[in-house]
Amino acid sequence: MVSAVLFSVVKQDLAVAVRQRAELVQPIMFFVLVVTLFPIAVGPSPETLQRIGGGVVWVATILALLMGMERLFRDEFNDGTLEHYRFSPCPFYLIVSAKVITHWFIQIMPLLLVSPILVLFLNMTAQMYWALILTLVFGTPLVSFVGAIGVALTLSLNRGGVLLALLLLPIFIPLLIFATSAIDSASMNLAYHPQIAIIASLMLCAVALCPIAITYSLKVSQN
Amino acid sequence: MWKWINSFAKPEKAYWLASAMQPYFFAIALLGLTVGITWGLVFAPADYQQGDSYRIIYIHVPSAILSQTAYIAMATAALVGIVWQWRTAFMFISAIAPVGAVICFISLFTGAAWGKPMWGTWWIWDARLTSQLILLFLYLGVMSLYLAFEDKQQGGKAAAIMALVGVINIPIIKYSVEWWNTLHQGATISKFDQPSMPAEMLWPLLISILGFVGFIGIITLIRFKNEMIIRDKHRPWVMQMFAENSELQRLSASKKEVN
Numbered sequence: 001m002v003s004a005v006l007f008s009v010v011k012q013d014l015a016v017a018v019r020q021r022a023e024l025v026q027p028i029m030f031f032v033l034v035v036t037l038f039p040i041a042v043g044p045s046p047e048t049l050q051r052i053g054g055g056v057v058w059v060a061t062i063l064a065l066l067m068g069m070e071r072l073f074r075d076e077f078n079d080g081t082l083e084h085y086r087f088s089p090c091p092f093y094l095i096v097s098a099k100v101i102t103h104w105f106i107q108i109m110p111l112l113l114v115s116p117i118l119v120l121f122l123n124m125t126a127q128m129y130w131a132l133i134l135t136l137v138f139g140t141p142l143v144s145f146v147g148a149i150g151v152a153l154t155l156s157l158n159r160g161g162v163l164l165a166l167l168l169l170p171i172f173i174p175l176l177i178f179a180t181s182a183i184d185s186a187s188m189n190l191a192y193h194p195q196i197a198i199i200a201s202l203m204l205c206a207v208a209l210c211p212i213a214i215t216y217s218l219k220v221s222q223n
Numbered sequence: 224m225w226k227w228i229n230s231f232a233k234p235e236k237a238y239w240l241a242s243a244m245q246p247y248f249f250a251i252a253l254l255g256l257t258v259g260i261t262w263g264l265v266f267a268p269a270d271y272q273q274g275d276s277y278r279i280i281y282i283h284v285p286s287a288i289l290s291q292t293a294y295i296a297m298a299t300a301a302l303v304g305i306v307w308q309w310r311t312a313f314m315f316i317s318a319i320a321p322v323g324a325v326i327c328f329i330s331l332f333t334g335a336a337w338g339k340p341m342w343g344t345w346w347i348w349d350a351r352l353t354s355q356l357i358l359l360f361l362y363l364g365v366m367s368l369y370l371a372f373e374d375k376q377q378g379g380k381a382a383a384i385m386a387l388v389g390v391i392n393i394p395i396i397k398y399s400v401e402w403w404n405t406l407h408q409g410a411t412i413s414k415f416d417q418p419s420m421p422a423e424m425l426w427p428l429l430i431s432i433l434g435f436v437g438f439i440g441i442i443t444l445i446r447f448k449n450e451m452i453i454r455d456k457h458r459p460w461v462m463q464m465f466a467e468n469s470e471l472q473r474l475s476a477s478k479k480e481v482n
C-alpha cells in the first residue's frame with residue numbers, strides 16, 4: 001500500500017516534469033548563463049578561470065537549484081492535492097521525501113549532462129572535474145532537502161522567490177566551503193576524499209532530519 | 224510544577240511575569256553598563272601593545288557573545304512554541320529577533336572599528352567575522368520571513384522553524400568557516416584557569432557583559448509586552464487592563480479637580 005502510493009507520486013512527478021519541459025530547461029539555461037558571465041566579468045585568462053572555477057560552478061548550481069525548487073510543491077498546494085496527501089494511508093513524511101528525491105533527480109540529471117561544457121569553459125583539469133561531479137552528486141541532495149524547508153515555508157506567500165534565497169543562502173555556506181575546497185584540493189592533485197566524506201555526512205543528516213521540518217512547514221503553510 | 228510552567232503559555236500570565244522582571248533587568252542594565260563601561264573606558268589600564276584602542280573590547284565582546292546567546296534564546300523559544308504550541312513563545316521570537324540582529328550588527332561594527340587600527344583593514348574574511356556576518360543574515364532571514372506573513376500567528380510559526388534550522392546550522396557554519404580561514408585572536412576570557420587578561424581589565428569586561436544582558440533583557444521584555452498587547456488587543460484581558468488603567472486615570476484626574 002505504502003509503496004504503491006509512493007510509486008504513483010514519483011511517477012506523476014516524473015510525468016509532469018517530462019511534459020513541462022520548459023520549466024525543466026530554464027534553470028539549466030540559467031546555470032550555463034551564470035557560468036558564462038564569469039569569464040566575461042573577471043577576464044578570460046585560463047589560470048584565473050581554473051582557480052575560481054569550482055566556486056563559480058557551485059554558486060551557479062545553488063542559485064539554479066533554488067530557482068527550480070519553487071515549483072516543488074506549488075501546483076499541488078494550489079489545487080489542494082497536498083492536503084489529500086496528508087490523509088493518505090502512506091505517512092506524509094515519506095510522500096514528501098519521495099517528492100524531494102524525485103525533484104532532485106529531475107534537476108541534477110540535466111546539470112550533470114551539461115557539466116562537461118564547464119571543463120571547456122573554466123579550463124578544469126580531469127581531476128577537478130571528477131571532484132566536481134562527486135561534490136555535485138553528494139552535495140545537491142542537501143540543497144534539495146534543506147531548500148524544500150524554505151519552499152514549504154514560503155508556499156503561502158505570493159512573492160516567495162527572493163525571500164527563499166534570502167532564507168537559504170546563508171545555510172548553504174558550509175556546503176559551499178567544503179565543495180570548493182574539495183575542488184581546490186583536486187586542482188593541486190591532493191586527496192579530496194575528506195571533504196567529500198564531510199559533504200556526504202552532512203547530506204545524510206539532512207536527508208534524515210529535513211523531512212520532519214518540511215512536513216511541519218507544510219502544515220504551517222496550509223494553516 | 225509542569226502545570227505552573229505551562230500557565231505562562233497564556234499571554235496575561237506572561238505579561239505579568241514580564242512586568243515583574245522588568246525592574247530587575249533595568250537595574251542590572253543601568254548598573255552594569257554604567258559601571259562596566261566607565262571602568263573599562265576610563266579607569267582600566269591601557270594595553271601594552273594596543274594602547275587605548277583595545278578599550279572597544281568592552282562593547283565588542285559583550286555584543287559578540289550575546290548576539291549568539293540571543294539566537295539560542297530565540298531558538299529555545301521556537302522549540303517550546305513548536306513542541307507545546309505556546310502562543311507566547313512565537314511572540315517572544317518576534318520580540319527578540321530584531322534586538323539580536325542589532326546586537327550582532329553592533330559587534331560587527333565595533334569589530335570593524337577595532338580592526339582598522341589593529342589589522343589595518345576594516346574587513347577581512349576571517350573565520351569569526353564571517354560566521355558573525357552569517358549570524359546577522361540568519362537573524363535577518365527570520366525577521367523577513369516573519370514580516371512576510373499577513374497572519375502573525377502563522378508568521379511566528381514559520382519564523383520558529385527557520386530559527387531552529389539556523390541554530391542547528393550555527394555550529395556547522397562556525398567549524399566550517401574556521402577550517403576555511405582564521406586570523407582572529409583566540410578567545411580571551413573563556414580560559415578561566417589561566418586568563419590572558421589581567422584582573423583589572425577582566426572585571427570591567429565581565430560587568431559590562433552583565434550590563435548588556437540586562438540591556439538586551441529589558442528591550443526584549445518591552446517589545447514582548449508590546450507584541451502581546453498588539454496581537455491580543457481584542458481579547459478580554461487586554462481590554463480589561465486598559466479599562467482599569469483609564470479608570471485609574473479618570474479617578475486621579477477627578478481628584479486633582481477636587482483639590
